[in-house]
Amino acid sequence: DSGVTQTPKHLITATGQRVTLRCSPRSGDLSVYWYQQSLDQGLQFLIQYYNGEERAKGNILERFSAQQFPDLHSELNLSSLELGDSALYFCASSSGSYYNEQFFGPGTRLTVL
Amino acid sequence: KNEVEQSPQNLTAQEGEFITINCSYSVGISALHWLQQHPGGGIVSLFMLSSGKKKHGRLIATINIQEKHSSLHITASHPRDSAVYICAVRSGERGGADGLTFGKGTHLIIQP
Numbered sequence: 001d002s003g004v005t006q007t008p009k010h011l012i013t014a015t016g017q018r019v020t021l022r023c024s025p026r027s028g029d030l031s032v033y034w035y036q037q038s039l040d041q042g043l044q045f046l047i048q049y050y051n052g053e054e055r056a057k058g059n060i061l062e063r064f065s066a067q068q069f070p071d072l073h074s075e076l077n078l079s080s081l082e083l084g085d086s087a088l089y090f091c092a093s094s095s096g097s098y099y100n101e102q103f104f105g106p107g108t109r110l111t112v113l
Numbered sequence: 114k115n116e117v118e119q120s121p122q123n124l125t126a127q128e129g130e131f132i133t134i135n136c137s138y139s140v141g142i143s144a145l146h147w148l149q150q151h152p153g154g155g156i157v158s159l160f161m162l163s164s165g166k167k168k169h170g171r172l173i174a175t176i177n178i179q180e181k182h183s184s185l186h187i188t189a190s191h192p193r194d195s196a197v198y199i200c201a202v203r204s205g206e207r208g209g210a211d212g213l214t215f216g217k218g219t220h221l222i223i224q225p
Contacts, residue, residue, distance in 0.1 A: 002158075
């Protein structure tokens with residue numbers, strides 16, 4: 001158990017809908033990363049937050065957004081969903097220091113029908 | 114953008130064999146990670162390296178910064194080592210302001 005929690009575990013929805021994925025980092029970790037794992041693209045970095053502020057952006061679509069709240073949990077919002085958004089979404093957390101190991105949550109499996 | 118290449122893509126071996134998985138990257142990095150992903154989907158961080166060598170149980174990871182290459186070795190392999198092993202790198206920028214760039218993974222099967 002990494003100490004990172006993600007909810008829900010599974011999510012099935014329809015095209016055009018909007019969903020919210022939630023992540024709680026390990027106690028004391030300030031950085032939260034979101035990753036997407038799809039069959040065709042593999043694992044990709046989406047976005048990083050550090051202590052409530054956006055730190056870095058990767059391959060995140062404009063239809064996707066994220067935020068980190070004062071209690072350090074983070075939410076990833078996916079809107080106008082398309083079939084191609086079906087994937088595993090992982091959250092990871094780290095302490096935020098320079099050389100920092102990342103600890104991964106169990107993932108949320110999103111299926112868009 | 115950093116490209117991360119792993120080899121082999123697939124590897125089937127017999128229990129007890131010594132396993133080597135290779136990872137090459139194209140530009141400077143601040144750290145390299147080896148991750149393990151089991152069929153259930155969860156990702157476990159095995160090692161984070163910035164230089165040299167690390168060992169944990171039967172797993173050994175090495176990195177050569179000059180050659181931009183890392184290897185993951187498994188000694189006395191066991192069927193429970195069957196998983197996808199993923200190499201991932203962080204860029205050379207300071208401040209932890211980058212996410213990871215991932216290789217496509219090596220699918221390892223250890224047969225009893």
